[in-house]
Each structure stands twice: as structure tokens, then as C-alpha cells.
Amino acid sequence: MNHGASSRVGRADSPRGPRQLSRRTLLGGAVGSAALLALAACTPTPRFLSPTSAAVAATEAARQTTGAVTKVALDAAPTTIDLAGAQVQTWAYGTIPAPVIRVRQGDRVQATLRNGLPDASSVHWHGVALRNDMDGVPVLTQDPVSAGGSFTYDFVTPHSGTYWFHPHSGTQLDRGLYGALIIDDPREPGGYDDEWVVILDDWLDGVSATPDDVLQELSGGMGGMGEMDGFMRMGNLLMGADSDALGGDAGDVYYPHYLLNGRPSADPETFRASAGARVRIRFINAGSDTAFRVALAGHRMTVTHTDGFPVEPLTGDAVLIGMGERYDVVVTLEDGAFPLVAGAEGKRERVRAVVRTSDAATPPADVAVPELSGQLITADLLRAAADVQLDGRSPSRKLTVRLTGGMAAYDWALDGRAFDMDDPMKNAIPITEGDRVRLTFVNDTKMWHPMHLHGHTYQHAGGGPRKDTSIVLPGERLVVDFDADNPGRWLTHCHNLYHGEVGMMGVLAYTD
Numbered sequence: 001m002n003h004g005a006s007s008r009v010g011r012a013d014s015p016r017g018p019r020q021l022s023r024r025t026l027l028g029g030a031v032g033s034a035a036l037l038a039l040a041a042c043t044p045t046p047r048f049l050s051p052t053s054a055a056v057a058a059t060e061a062a063r064q065t066t067g068a069v070t071k072v073a074l075d076a077a078p079t080t081i082d083l084a085g086a087q088v089q090t091w092a093y094g095t096i097p098a099p100v101i102r103v104r105q106g107d108r109v110q111a112t113l114r115n116g117l118p119d120a121s122s123v124h125w126h127g128v129a130l131r132n133d134m135d136g137v138p139v140l141t142q143d144p145v146s147a148g149g150s151f152t153y154d155f156v157t158p159h160s161g162t163y164w165f166h167p168h169s170g171t172q173l174d175r176g177l178y179g180a181l182i183i184d185d186p187r188e189p190g191g192y193d194d195e196w197v198v199i200l201d202d203w204l205d206g207v208s209a210t211p212d213d214v215l216q217e218l219s220g221g222m223g224g225m226g227e228m229d230g231f232m233r234m235g236n237l238l239m240g241a242d243s244d245a246l247g248g249d250a251g252d253v254y255y256p257h258y259l260l261n262g263r264p265s266a267d268p269e270t271f272r273a274s275a276g277a278r279v280r281i282r283f284i285n286a287g288s289d290t291a292f293r294v295a296l297a298g299h300r301m302t303v304t305h306t307d308g309f310p311v312e313p314l315t316g317d318a319v320l321i322g323m324g325e326r327y328d329v330v331v332t333l334e335d336g337a338f339p340l341v342a343g344a345e346g347k348r349e350r351v352r353a354v355v356r357t358s359d360a361a362t363p364p365a366d367v368a369v370p371e372l373s374g375q376l377i378t379a380d381l382l383r384a385a386a387d388v389q390l391d392g393r394s395p396s397r398k399l400t401v402r403l404t405g406g407m408a409a410y411d412w413a414l415d416g417r418a419f420d421m422d423d424p425m426k427n428a429i430p431i432t433e434g435d436r437v438r439l440t441f442v443n444d445t446k447m448w449h450p451m452h453l454h455g456h457t458y459q460h461a462g463g464g465p466r467k468d469t470s471i472v473l474p475g476e477r478l479v480v481d482f483d484a485d486n487p488g489r490w491l492t493h494c495h496n497l498y499h500g501e502v503g504m505m506g507v508l509a510y511t512d
């Protein structure tokens with residue numbers, strides 16, 4: 001990351017480190033004025049708000065609340081699941097996905113994680129602009145919840161929409177630890193007859209490897225392998241997954257299964273409704289290394305929301321969903337039985353459910369779904385609905401985050417620095433409450449990255465959608481704006497689990 005000239009000095013000589021130059025030393029030496037200005041700009045070292053500061057508590061106290069409290073038990077534990085007849089060992093919150101948590105906007109959630117796993121864990125409430133000390137990022141916002149320990153996440157829900165939760169601990173997300181958090185706005189007109197939550201996942205745990213095995217293989221580097229033709233698997237790594245929509249390399253991990261609401265294609269979920277019904281489908285990509293292209297055969301879908309926030313409705317044949325992203329669509333159902341499919345983008349596999357409005361025969365798993373190659377909706381085509389557009393204020397703070405690294409060395413990072421999970425504030429970028437922040441992600445790599453910001457819902461510059469997770473294509477940049485109105489220490493990172501784990505993360509921190 002780069003917060004102007006000051007960070008260059010910070011890298012060479014930490015302002016807090018023993019090698020710090022005093023201003024006097026600089027004045028006495030033959031140092032250019034640019035360097036002097038740069039040092040002055042980063043002195044004094046910013047003091048950052050802590051997650052338990054009064055500012056965080058005051059922001060929470062000012063949130064509108066209904067007074068209602070929803071208590072949830074999240075028991076994380078090893079378990080055995082059935083994948084189309086195969087018994088598979090994994091970790092989960094009971095079922096996969098966890099039962100949907102559903103509240104009204106302004107309700108308070110009290111979710112107690114009881115950690116029955118052999119490792120420390122945590123729960124992150126993805127996309128929710130909640131109080132910082134409940135964001136669930138170990139070391140940064142709370143102590144890890146140790147094996148056998150427990151922690152109650154207690155927060156008011158600020159915005160309606162489709163959200164989800166998962167651990168922010170190691171590679172646990174690539175097991176079965178995830179679920180949907182749906183926050184309803186009672187004032188929203190809706191205009192649909194039914195709604196379904198659809199959580200997509202790429203699955204290997206307990207089948208071909210554990211996520212930790214995969215991380216080890218990836219981190220081993222692939223430098224010596226040279227160019228490969230086409231599509232192949234080496235261990236748990238995948239070569240040649242390619243997608244035009246993602247600008248090339250689509251993903252690097254071989255998954256033996258793809259799951260829709262915890263079920264593989266051979267054992268699909270069936271959604272039933274009446275012909276003519278209008279149905280809202282809330283898609284959530286809980287995968288770790290897979291974007292999904294979703295479509296309902298024989299139908300067009302109208303996107304109404306992404307990452308919880310409304311957009312000007314846009315109708316197409318398919319929607320592209322990166323890891324961590326959510327899209328809500330509305331469809332009007334035809335008469336019959338139709339595959340609801342999620343193609344693993346660039347990976348030549350797909351998973352399905354069945355949508356049924358009659359007793360027509362179930363279409364075969366491999367039936368052609370022309371919508372998958374039809375008109376594709378991506379975030380750059382969307383515009384925020386009028387009532388969630390940011391006002392026209394110009395940015396008071398401009399930040400650039402460069403996405404760096406590559407597959408060969410597996411050195412994914414931000415600004416060339418691997419994030420240190422044990423010292424997360426080391427290169428924190430200061431922002432100030434009240435700032436309108438313009439954040440530019442510059443992708444200097446040859447691969448796409450789904451970049452996520454905690455605690456805020458930014459807007460794609462130029463009137464684009466409000467989002468918290470966005471695909472940044474290789475060689476391109478994405479400019480987003482947000483209001484710094486939620487004090488604390490917030491992670492921004494790639495939601496490719498393995499990229500994040502090796503260091504493609506950073507922190508935006510509010511100054512005291």
C-alpha cells in the first residue's frame with residue numbers, strides 16, 4: 001500500500017525504529033528537499049484508535065436500533081457430511097451451510113461462537129459495517145478464540161441486505177464454516193412472492209486434501225514447471241483455468257466438488273414454486289479460489305442488489321460472482337423444471353440445483369444451458385440505486401493500493417509487502433473519521449483478485465454500485481469511494497483465500 005511519499009520513507013527507515021533520522025540530522029546532511037518533506041509528512045507517527053476505543057462505542061451507540069435481540073449459537077466443530085453418498089470429514093457450524101441467520105435492520109445480533117475445533121478460530125461478518133471490535137479478525141480486532149474457548153459477537157445491524165459469515169483464521173474458510181446473514185428492511189417493498197438463499201462453494205476438504213495441504217503446495221512455488229499447454233492438474237493445483245471475463249488465469253486450485261447449499265450436482269437441492277411466481281434469489285460466493293457464473297436455464301435474471309445494496313435493476317442471462325461477492329436477482333418462473341447452474345468460471349465444471357414449478361422430468365445434470373454463454377452481468381455494468389448513491393463530495397483522502405506478486409513465487413501481497421498476521425498494524429494506512437476516501441486498487445499482477453474492504457460499503461467511482469468486494473482484473477485499476485464513518489482498524493484483502501493467507505492483505509486504520 002502507499003499513502004504518499006511518507007510510506008517510502010517508512011519502508012526504508014521505520015519512523016518508530018531505531019534507525020529513525022531526526023529532522024536535525026536531515027537538515028545537517030546533504031538530503032534533498034523532497035526527502036525532507038517526505039519525512040515531515042510522516043511525523044509524528046499516527047496514533048490509531050483501538051477496536052475498544054470510546055469512538056467505536058460511540059458510533060455503535062448512535063446506530064439506529066429496533067431494540068430486538070437475536071441470539072445465535074455457532075458451534076464450530078469437526079463433523080462428517082454426506083456428499084452424494086460419500087462420507088467426508090470436515091469442520092462446520094453443524095450443517096453446511098450453517099442455518100441462515102435472519103434479522104431486521106437495526107436488530108442486535110448476539111452470536112456465540114463455541115470453538116470445538118482443534119485450532120483457534122473467529123467469526124467475520126462479511127460486508128456488515130458493524131462495530132470494529134466485533135469484526136472477527138484475530139489479533140487486529142480481537143484475541144483469537146482458542147480451541148475449546150468461546151466468544152459472543154454482539155452488534156447492531158446497520159444496513160439491510162445479503163451478507164454472510166465465516167472464520168478469519170488461517171484456511172478455515174475453505175472447510176465448511178460459513179453461512180448467510182440476511183438483514184431485512186421492513187420498509188423495502190420487495191415485490192416478489194418467494195425468496196431463496198443460494199450459497200456456492202468450491203470443495204476439497206476431506207476429499208482430495210485439506211486446505212492447509214493446498215496452501216503448502218501453492219507456497220512451494222511453481223517456478224520450475226514452465227509453460228503448460230491447456231488444462232491440467234498437478235496434485236491439488238490446477239493449470240490452465242482460463243476465463244475471458246476474468247482476464248486470463250481464473251484460479252489455481254483443483255476442487256473435486258462444487259457445492260450449492262452444501263450439495264454437489266449429483267444430489268441437487270430442489271426449489272419449488274408456482275409458474276408465474278416472482279422469486280428473489282440471493283447468491284453468495286463462499287468459495288476460496290473460484291468465481292461462479294450463475295444462470296437459470298430458460299430464464300433471464302434481473303439483478304436488484306449487490307453486496308447488500310440496491311442497484312438500478314439490470315436484466316441479463318448470467319451473473320459473474322467473485323469470492324465474497326453477493327448478488328440478488330429476481331426471476332419470473334416459467335412452467336417446468338429447470339437447472340439453476342453455477343459454472344466454476346474457467347474451470348470447466350459446474351454445480352446445479354433444480355427449480356421446479358411442475359412435475360416435468362428433471363433435466364440431466366449436463367444439459368446445455370445457453371444462458372451461461374449469454375449476456376453476462378458484471379459489476380462494472382451496474383449503477384447504484386438513487387437512494388444509496390454517495391453524495392458528490394470530492395475526496396479528502398486519496399489512497400492507492402497496488403496488488404502485487406505472482407503465481408511462480410506465490411508472493412501475493414499489497415504494495416510488495418506480505419502482510420504479517422501477528423503484527424497487523426505494522427504498515428497500517430491512516431485515515432481520519434469524516435474523510436471521503438478515494439481508494440484506488442491497481443492490479444500489477446497477471447491474475448484477477450476479488451478485493452474486499454471490511455466495515456464499509458464503498459461505491460465504484462462514476463456512479464457504479466455500492467459494494468464491499470470487487471473483482472479487479474489483471475493490469476487494470478478500480479477506483480472506489482467511501483465515507484470514513486466507522487472508526488476502527490479495518491482489513492482490506494484479496495478474498496482468494498490462498499492469496500490472502502500468503503500476505504495479500506493490509507489495514508486501513510482510523511487515527512485517534
Ligand SMILES: [Cu+2]
Nearest residue numbers: 449494496499
Ligand atoms: Cu488475489
